[in-house]
Amino acid sequence: MASMEQKSKVLVIGALGYIGKYIAIASVKLGHPTLVLLPSFRSADPVENEIIESFEKQGVTLFKGDIYNHSRLVKAIHAVDVVISADGGDQTRTIAAIKERFILVGVPIDVDMTHAALQPAEMKLQRWREIRRFVEQSGVPYTFVVNHILAGRFFGRSNSQQFRLSLPLKIPLCGTGNTKVAVSVEKDVGMYTILAAHDSRTWNKTLYIRPPGNVISLDELVSLWESKTGRSVSSHKRNYLSERDLLQRYQEAQPEKKNELALLHSAFIRGDQTNFQIDLSVGVEASQLYPRVNYTTMNEYLNRFL
Template sequence: MAKRKVLVVGGTGYIGKRIVKASLAQEDHITTYVLQRREMGSDIDKVQLLFSFKKQGARLIEASFSDHNSLVDAVKQVDVVICTMSGSHSGSHESLLQLKLVEAIKEAGNIKRFIPSEFGTDPSRMGHALEPGRVTFDDKMVVRRAIEDAKIPFTYVTANCFAGYFAANLSQMETLLPPKEKVTIYGDGNVKVIYVDEDDVALYTIKTIDDPRTLNKTLHIRPPENILSQRELVEKWEKLLGKELEKISISQEDFLASMKGLDGFGQTVVGHLYHFFYEGCLTNFQIGEEGEEASELYPDVKYIRMDEYLKLYL
């Protein structure tokens, strides 16, 4: 079988750099391309990261979202496009830039699979989400509709809670490090959520690009041993730490009331945490015929368990 040509858009971002790394690791089967956006020329960290990928064997393709023809030319060189641009958490609507990419893919007509930038909560289940955080999900659904209207082959990847943002800090706000004395518990702390190591997200994403079982479906990343309540996550940390933390529960009413006085981003964070830890939106449904579960499809992946993940923070 000929090597698959994969273009990563947003390859210097938080999840994008991991997907580039996972793609490069499959060099026997994949030729990795990374979009070099002309607009990023003044960001030294991103420029140096981009050229570090080139040293590792990635091919850089220069294009701009303000130049349709350059995007079409870029897309014509590959078989698969994976977009990892940042979302709309701050109300920037940056994820809607993907509509320009959709138009380019539609015109090029050669793409075998498009994976748009999602990697979080399934937006098709979040039509009821609280404002202002709802824009994140609404924008992703706009992109989904454009993809499907254009009849572009796709896979949507929902990765639930990134461990770096939700597990390392025991799901606390305003810190990315685990507390060592006291911890805030959302409600009774027993609602199940799903924590996933970001490198595992990238690996599952790369595995799906050629899999007919995930064509025009949603890949749900739900590693069974990482489906945990907040209290179960805290217990894992306490066992590693060798001490019990003071636990302060916050009711649903008080938590929602805490949105007052916050800026738009802060309100978005509170709203999303409400849906995860009080409503249980990540685990309160069964995967239907429109989806597949990653750890079932790829049992060979030895995904990172959260007690193993938390050892790093001791």
């Protein structure tokens, strides 16, 4: 591991993915020489090209390769001190090549604290559990990052002003609407991940991004929005979706939609994100570990829809 005076080098795998780009940018902003593993320096996807160009402008080093090209993967890993994977693919190839430090990010719940979820989500969670066991047995110091619900995905990214103004009221209130979930803002996930990557207090532990200002129920979220807009929606007019109706939608859904509905059921009906206390022997909460980070609260985040 690099000394404190010499910033350690970071490799981000999955940097073109939804959360990966925030991690790469946070790494550069915190002064770490940062590499991203890319299959190509130009993409047929214009959005990916914009991300790549932003990496270049901010000083990120582009490294050509992918997790299936073993020689390139090993070369990239050996060039850095810390490997952060935000890639949902086969992690075992990556882990087998790492010698110093590994961070696994991009999981919305603690898979070891969540069981018997609806399929196909449970199958996916079981695969993540297997990856965790593989990491633990590798002997490499690791941190599992649980980012919970990502705000940008949850609220959508519509540029329509009319849509934005009514957006929080369009979110269906699953179950009673009182179940607490944890919402993370993407740039904060990036910042917390990089800080944890270079902090021995997180070694061989799970980092939960669960700041108190963002542990909130959907009913509370709507009430918060009402207080900002001065528009009140009576409880009987709120858009509730009962567990029975959610399960009915799940049964009728196409396979690709079932996973999303299963995760909604896990978070908003069962409360799998917040129904347990963090075991401090194996886990830490990000905002408690880094109190100087001014994370974005849901109260602040909703202002962008005004």
